[in-house]
Amino acid sequence: MRLRALLAVFVLLAAITPLRAQQTASAFADLTGQVILPASASRSHPPTVVVWLSPLDKSTVPSPPPGRFKLVQKNRMFTPRLLVIPVGSIVAFPNEDPFFHNVFSLFNGKRFDLGLYEAGSSREVQFSREGISYIFCNIHPAMSAVVIALSTPLFSVADANQKIAIHSIPPGKYELNVWIEGAQQPALESLTRRFTFTAAQLAAVSIDASSLNRPAHEHLNKFGKPYAQDARPPY
Numbered sequence: 560m561r562l563r564a565l566l567a568v569f570v571l572l573a574a575i576t577p578l579r580a581q582q583t584a585s586a587f588a589d590l591t592g593q594v595i596l597p598a599s600a601s602r603s604h605p606p607t608v609v610v611w612l613s614p615l616d617k618s619t620v621p622s623p624p625p626g627r628f629k630l631v632q633k634n635r636m637f638t639p640r641l642l643v644i645p646v647g648s649i650v651a652f653p654n655e656d657p658f659f660h661n662v663f664s665l666f667n668g669k670r671f672d673l674g675l676y677e678a679g680s681s682r683e684v685q686f687s688r689e690g691i692s693y694i695f696c697n698i699h700p701a702m703s704a705v706v707i708a709l710s711t712p713l714f715s716v717a718d719a720n721q722k723i724a725i726h727s728i729p730p731g732k733y734e735l736n737v738w739i740e741g742a743q744q745p746a747l748e749s750l751t752r753r754f755t756f757t758a759a760q761l762a763a764v765s766i767d768a769s770s771l772n773r774p775a776h777e778h779l780n781k782f783g784k785p786y787a788q789d790a791r792p793p794y
Contacts, residue, residue: 588728588756592764594721596739597771606740607641609707610723610766611714612733612754619731622646623712629653630694630704632660637694637704646689646710653681661697663781667744668692668708672781691738695778700786703778707738723766728756739768746771 594608614620625647631638633655642650652662656678663672668690673682675698686692686708696702713733715723737750750766780786 585759586730587726588730588758588760588762590723590725590728590754590756590762590764592723592766594717594723594737594739594766595769596721597769605719605721606742607705608717608721608723608740608768609641609643609714609738610717610725611643611709611711611736612725612728613711613736614713614729615732615734615753619729620711620713622710625649627651630662630706631655632662632696632702635696635699635702637702640704641716642704642706643714643716644686644706644708645712646708647685647687648708649683649685650706651681651683654678659698660702661781662694663697664692664694664706665781665783666691666693668706672697693778695781697781700777700780705738705740730756730758730760732756735764737766737768739771742768742771 590612592610594610596605596608600606623645625645628642628644628648628650630642630650630652632652635656644650652673654660654676659675659677661673661675662682664670669684669686669688669692671684673684676682686706689708689710692706692708694704694706713725713728715725717723732753732755735752735754737747739747750768754762756762777785
């Protein structure tokens with residue numbers, strides 16, 4: 560009899576556990592979407608797209624804890640070319656090339672200049688506030704990367720078909736923000752919109768960026784001047 564009672568309790572718990580999991584999952588919303596890029600966008604190498612939800616009530620979603628990340632310099636490239644990190648995170652910039660680099664960023668995210676440093680060494684930067692940082696090398700103009708520091712864990716990097724998906728969204732009001740590689744900030748701000756999510760909601764969004772023009776201009780060096788076009792890098 561005691562064994563039968565234990566088996567009955569086990570069967571009951573096995574039935575309740577999926578129900579509780581289903582109830583917990585249904586307390587959140589999900590957002591899926593499609594990004595429509597300009598017809599001029601390359602099909603083989605489309606621009607990178609990042610979408611994130613910023614809660615209008617900061618108590619709705621706790622900020623993710625900061626972490627440690629790397630942007631490696633090798634073969635005159637940054638790897639990876641995009642980092643999406645929590646605010647307060649530290650990014651290391653190890654130099655794995657056999658020559659010098661000078662990593663800098665002078666834009667609205669995190670402004671810094673790591674100076675000239677040699678092969679086998681590394682420098683670090685803490686991204687202490689939310690924003691988008693465009694990273695370059697003052698010696699090699701072809702090197703570029705982007706660090707997006709967010710105070711929300713609710714983000715998505717679009718896949719090869721320009722589809723996005725953000726799951727487990729607590730009910731509340733949010734602002735949807737979009738970043739598209741190469742697009743100017745005023746144009747990106749035109750894509751910002753607000754959403755109100757309810758429990759168990761399955762929302763879909765179409766982000767029409769087809770009219771955005773991606774300017775084809777070279778960035779300046781850390782002194783605000785053009786790179787020398789006819790001079791070979793010293794390293």
